[in-house]
């Protein structure tokens with residue numbers, strides 16, 4: 001009864017009136033609260049035609065993409081699925097035919113030449129069909145494996161291309177962080193092929209079943225037909241799984257939440273405090289209490305709980321449905337034994353169960369649609385994501401003997417697109433830098449020094465104001481051209497999961513294998529001795545991509561565990577060593593490329609004083625023919641060599657100038673002092689104060 005109620009409820013839930021009332025349904029299952037999106041279309045149970053039709057353009061595009069990667073493999077895969085579609089009904093037909101001939105041969109009891117010939121042909125065709133299927137299975141597996149890897153590599157390349165050309169502003173969008181797996185694009189198409197295969201196979205098997213019911217079981221009449229279809233109807237109307245639905249789940253049971261929190265306390269983040277506070281006994285006792293409290297709550301994940309029936313009736317009904325035709329014909333045989341034979345029964349049972357199996361597989365494939373289509377959609381959303389920053393049309397090609405880049409910043413303000421504050425990171429900043437000048441930007445934390453460099457290298461576009469590069473707006477130039485004339489060194493740079501020689505070499509991709517230049521760059525950055533200390537020298541990869549995997553069964557196997565530890569071994573270097581290795585990449589760039597503009601943002605925070613002095617000295621010596629801007633807090637040994645010093649600090653800006661309220665004010669970064677070191681010292685302003693603070697430490 002409950003089964004019928006739940007069936008009726010599921011059907012009723014799809015009525016339009018309810019959909020209008022709430023955008024989702026709320027249910028409690030075990031410790032979980034679930035919000036399930038209401039379906040907006042009438043559909044046959046489990047079939048999501050709305051979803052499929054909405055995704056048709058994307059499916060067509062995916063098909064075209066996969067086809068263009070290898071048309072031959074595509075057609076081979078189609079053909080093998082076509083064979084699978086007819087193989088099942090065909091082997092059923094041959095099996096039935098063989099059974100009938102065997103029955104005839106047994107009932108005749110003596111050799112009959114024609115019957116024997118028919119029997120031989122039936123055996124050969126059945127065996128050939130099986131052998132051919134085996135061959136197709138083997139070859140299609142090879143085709144599919146080869147094709148899937150090919151498709152995955154090609155689509156991964158498209159993701160790589162899309163990610164690489166994406167500008168910083170767009171990269172901060174949530175959409176740019178979509179998780180996509182190119183392998184699923186192929187899987188999605190395979191599932192559709194399988195669905196097509198199952199539909200064809202189902203129709204052919206249905207034809208066979210109707211033929212059987214019409215010829216061998218004519219006496220059983222329409223009741224047997226209904227009984228054959230009853231399991232399919234019951235399956236399609238009652239099958240209800242959570243994974244094909246759009247839902248949000250949240251654990252709301254307080255005991256469950258406490259159990260999770262207590263379990264978490266055993267892990268490393270809290271371990272020191274738990275041990276120090278001698279909390280072990282307390283935690284175990286508390287755990288016991290919540291464990292006891294949770295005993296009466298149905299446990300498990302909602303994926304399991306959703307389909308769990310409270311009585312055995314649904315399962316009993318479904319099993320009885322499956323046996324319906326056989327039981328009915330059994331009853332007929334009871335009434336009139338001469339009406340049916342065992343062979344006929346076997347044929348019916350075999351055909352009907354094959355049909356049901358094909359139907360179940362098709363329904364299962366359909367239940368995966370939402371997930372598969374979502375991953376397909378995400379894939380194309382990611383690779384179609386358009387850059388927000390517009391590229392310019394003008395090539396940037398300074399003369400080889402140019403003394404650097406001239407820059408002019410006019411009344412520039414900027415706020416980060418992802419910023420969580422109303423204030424601007426920079427407000428009304430103006431200054432100009434002549435070609436070939438050495439500029440040092442100093443100032444308070446958070447005042448916008450690094451932001452100025454980001455704007456000058458066009459990592460971001462100013463919110464308002466103009467930046468001129470050699471007299472033209474920075475936005476007019478092609479970004480790639482500007483980048484190829486620029487070298488940056490920041491503390492945000494990281495070591496790539498590549499060999500150390502490549503880590504340095506990529507500073508100049510065209511000379512990435514030039515070991516002489518690489519070692520020269522390493523020497524200039526003071527990184528040579530660090531590299532030589534590694535057994536593999538320049539071939540060392542400090543943080544290799546983790547690919548090693550220890551199977552569950554191998555855990556505890558000492559030999560394999562020792563091998564695994566050797567495979568999975570990233571090496572760490574100190575902060576200062578890392579900064580030297582990264583600086584080597586910038587030197588490599590300056591040695592090999594035609595660099596006209598160098599920005600250096602706090603690259604020495606982890607270096608010892610001598611290392612820092614050496615790094616700045618080497619950078620200064622490489623300034624010929626380049627404009628160089630440094631951002632640093634320890635500026636003592638730099639500003640004295642600088643042509644220009646910019647002191648950046650905060651100015652207080654009122655959000656509502658008409659209201660005299662201090663809480664409605666905020667501090668925005670701007671350039672407050674400009675000049676040479678001496679000029680600023682003479683001015684006795686903020687720069688001079690900061691310089692004296694640093695100088696006092698040494699007197």
Ligand SMILES: Nc1ncnc2c1ncn2[C@@H]1O[C@H](COP(=O)(O)OP(=O)(O)OP(=O)(O)O)[C@@H](O)[C@H]1O
Pocket residue numbers: 416418419420425443444445446447448449450451452669
């Ligand atoms: N990616 C970002 N998204 C949002 N806000 C940012 C981002 N980067 C910096 N900011 C904010 O912009 C302001 C200026 O930051 P910036 O890094 O330019 O300061 P800074 O002068 O270089 O600071 P420091 O001396 O501490 O390095 C700060 O308030 C900072 O919090």
